[in-house]
Amino acid sequence: MSVTERTDVLVIGSGFGGAIPAYHLAAGGAKVVILERGPHLTAPDFTHDLRLGSYTRIVDLVQGDGITVVAGNCVGGSSVVYFAASLRAPGFVFDRRGSLGHRLWPSTLTRTALDPWYDRVEEALPVAEQSWDQVPYPGGLFAAACARAGRTCNPVPVAVDLARCTNCNWMLNGCHFDAKRSMLLNYLPAATAHGAEIRPLHEAQAIAPATTPGYRYRVSYTQRRRLPAAGRCGRDRGQDRGAGRGCSGHPGAAAALGSPARRCPASRRALLLGQRRPCVHR
């Protein structure tokens, strides 16, 4: 089945890079649709186990040429699986020059220029600094090693609700306690409160110039449905790899590792993006 819809703004991916502009554009009055290839999960779904079905459905492993990238694959993107260390890039990063002597970053991007934006995001997440009583054991150990070596170190600012955090060390599995301030807890709900629509299990496939007058791009995407899966290994990004909590509700489905999951029928659709420039909420 092929369906064509129209929207002002289409955001592909719901991590930091997608959720934050989605919020600002929706708050500014634009019709915003967010396509997210992974499932929409919440705290009870983030379990503390190493079953392939638990973490493989929210983490994607991309094995490239000489580099392997781990990235989130669910609503909230890598903000769900990241470690929430919230540091500001040091100024010298922006001054770096490439082998031809050119500045690597646009000249308008400096630490000073970015500081007000850091302020804003740190307030929205929000970010907190741990005291030495709150850092987990490995952090304390590292600090002690630094002290022994005659060095100092600071506890890292974290996007974590310290009162809720249990220091469980399962951050890669998503936060079971809603302590990690991922996009699930701030920008995404704020975006939906302003009318943005999040579509989990929707994977963008192609972007092309629109042929319909008044629209700029045509984005084709596939929609996948949650069907009983059996712990499929490997990259099947658009599908909910929900083995441990099988979509059919069979907790033992993870035992069937390696057996091919049933591919969900994917319907092809397209979204047309309007030319109207929405005002950005500040």
Ligand SMILES: Cc1cc2nc3c(=O)[nH]c(=O)nc-3n(C[C@H](O)[C@H](O)[C@H](O)COP(=O)(O)OP(=O)(O)OC[C@H]3O[C@@H](n4cnc5c(N)ncnc54)[C@H](O)[C@@H]3O)c2cc1C
């Ligand atoms: C394990 C881990 C720990 C980390 N710890 C830290 C940390 O402590 N501090 C820090 O600052 N940074 C950390 N990072 C890095 C940080 O999380 C990322 O830099 C940041 O989340 C990137 O944001 P993004 O929006 O660009 O991408 P992502 O957050 O990865 O979001 C991309 C989203 O797009 C979706 N997507 C991709 N392709 C498609 C498609 N075709 N159609 C639909 N959806 C699609 C993906 O499923 C994903 O949800 C960590 C990352 C990881 C993986």
